[in-house]
Amino acid sequence: MPANMWTSAVAFAIALGFSGAAMAQTPACEPDKLAEKYPGLVGKTVKFGADPQTPPYTMRDGTDFDKVIGADTDLARAVFECHGIPYEIFLGGWSGLLPATISGQIDVFWNNLYYTAERAKQVDYVLYMQAGTGALTQAGNPKSIDDITAMCGATAAAGLGTVEEAALKDQDGKCTADGKPGVTVMSYPDLAAGIRLVQTGRADILMSDLALVQSLAIENPETYAVAFKILTGFTIGAGVKNGNDELLQAIYDGLVAVQAAGKQVEIFETYKIDPDLIVAAEVRKD
């Protein structure tokens, strides 16, 4: 117990330090002052990792596949450019991003990464948006599913190993316990495969990230609709390996400046993400 108290005390002190610094000078975009503000980052190219199959966060530009775009990617670019920090995007499968961050193969995991206490043991976060779960269905919501509790007897798709998959299995158990037909859960390995399930009618519902589901429905009103949404209370942030405090601070400062300039709202609107999901930048360790 004393050890835990000490840890808390140290964390508090660090948090105070951060807020103190924030109070002392409001973060601003000053690319010329990189050496002065973050001397440890001079001459360093920051590698941030993302999975380009996760629209609208990270994806390929439809007009030029060599370009990577998306809300997360554009936000990361804005933050690093704000400080004049050179950066490089590492594109890989989502499930490989966290191990790569922890091992130091990449510096930042910036791609729809939910904050969980478990992950926070290994990475420090700068949070910038709220997460929600959206249920995607066919246009017109043919089965009139408007809530997760109305899903008994339906077929639903979710990403393998995601919180949505767990929620669906949980609901399946509840349905059967009530003597109703259960939820048939189809787990998909990549999002496009999941969306095909809805497109072809093999699944009634796809449960995934809210922003993604919303942007899909807005972009393709003839094909898809949002059946319902759940605000899960999860927050999304950029992940930095524990102990890399200078980079963490730079990302935090950059986000504060970018948010203050209204840039994040602009980016979210570009990708048809509800700006209400934005939260004020916040460092969270453990």
Next chain:
Amino acid sequence: MQTWLRRIATLFGMAFIVALVLTGCGPDAGRQTTSTLGDLAAGGSITSGGPPPFIVEMWGYFLSPFLWQGAWIALKITTVAMAIGLLLGLGLALMRLSGFWMVRSTAWFYIWVIRGTPQLLQLVFLFDALPELGIRLDSITTAIIGFALNEAAFSAEIIRGGILSVNRNQSIAADSLGMGKFLTLRRIILPQAMRAILPGVFNDTIGMLKLTSIASIIFVNELTFRAQQIVGQNFRFFTVFIAAGLIYLVMTSAISLLQSWLEQRYDLEADRTKRKDAGPLARLTGGFLFSPARPAGSSNEAPASDEAPAVAATSVARQLDETWLARIATADDIVAPVGTPFVVARNVQKSYGDRQVLAGIDLTVNRGECVVILGPSGSGKSTFLRMINHLEGLDWGEIRVDGQTVGYDYAGGRPKAVAGLAGAKARARIGMVFQSFNLFGHLTALENVVEAPVRVHGTSPADAEKLGQELLASVGLGNHTAHLPHRLSGGQQQRVAIARALAIKPRLMLFDEPTSALDPELVGEVLTVMRRLAAAGMTMVVVTHEIRFARDVADRVIFMDEGNIVEQGPPEQVIDAPQHERTRRFLRMVGQVETGEEKA
């Protein structure tokens, strides 16, 4: 086979032309035709007129540099990883075949671990766990290493299977010629194992090319991952995946063509005279050193003797050159004078497990003598013969040839094989002819003959080829120099085998039942050659059932039974007036089945 290849090539050519025509069709053709998410998800038409939009769109993706860059990455990883993997796999296969328990089990353990764990986890481990040890590899390097380590385990088993599929007699023959283990592997075993190895290895290659997509977890952006990214952006999975599939098909077709070409190269049935210029790979792995289509010496500065092409052209079997044989028989480097002890065996013992095969043989063969060993099956006569040139190791006792042991060290009291055994065997220059011929199956008659002179004794290829031509002509095979062994009759094969043994200018010739595997009408032609050898003064030890040959040619006949010499002496004594009942019984039985050599 070649017609088939031509057809495939034509098909590809036509497909390519059709493709080019299609490319020129729609106004958007050749460009990436997606615009916005909304556009395409709504299924809007991309072109007006021309071929169906579906085809044009797919073709656009097929030509997309973005996808082809991914294909190139996949191909690069596959090529490098296969090359490294095969080398490691060969090493592992040899380790698996090793006589040392520790070496064998190390290889087994490696294969067990690598084959038994998911490759995805191996890649993540290499990429993300090694940095903890201070080894930081980039994505492509990690992928190459990961796939190579994996392929090593799988190809090791394929290669081991290939090596085991080659008849053991091939390496015994190479051993008798003084070829070392590595040389035998490179020149004799692997070229023949290739037929069994290639299909499996190419399966692995194609599998690997397609499996590189799992490396997306370590940030490798290859073809499938790129296709998924496009689909993740615009959800046009049908056209994108078909295009990606076609790109894969193009690459795997190229790999299949390479496989066909290589299989043809290593096909023993193929007509060798059509293969004119072998590539460096083929030269390295054996079998293509001498082009049969090229007249002897034509590409070498060494003066081609006038008679060489003439010899090859003539169909008249020339008599074995007795002057040449006499020259070998009286070579300067033989210490023992003619008529004095040349092969001296003392108390030679050998057991296989509990069964004693030789119970202490004492035997002396004088220089220039022709000794025939008779005896029933299992009497140990072949084993004894193979111990003279150290194809079998001695358990106890010693055998000296011209005063020297063949690759034994007696420092510890017991006979122990020396480290440079192959060299010792080569220096001993003992020629051996086997019951089942044991010609190298992938080499022509001439190549069989010149292999040891060139590779073991360092004779220049031109000289060796000239000698080979002469030797083959001498045994009546001047017209068959370019034929592979399976195209020759048994008698012809055995005569090539004798020529091959003679090509190392042997000081001693061993014959292990040289006519037992022959049809009766072919026995004579081989015995005729052997007679001439004996007449030229060659020292010979012959294990045979040919009583007539023994009577006519042998200076001395030895009868063995149950690991002992029962009796020995001049043929007229042992064959016509045997002292022992066991000898008499054996001769009576053999006499009933003896084949007549006068048919030759």
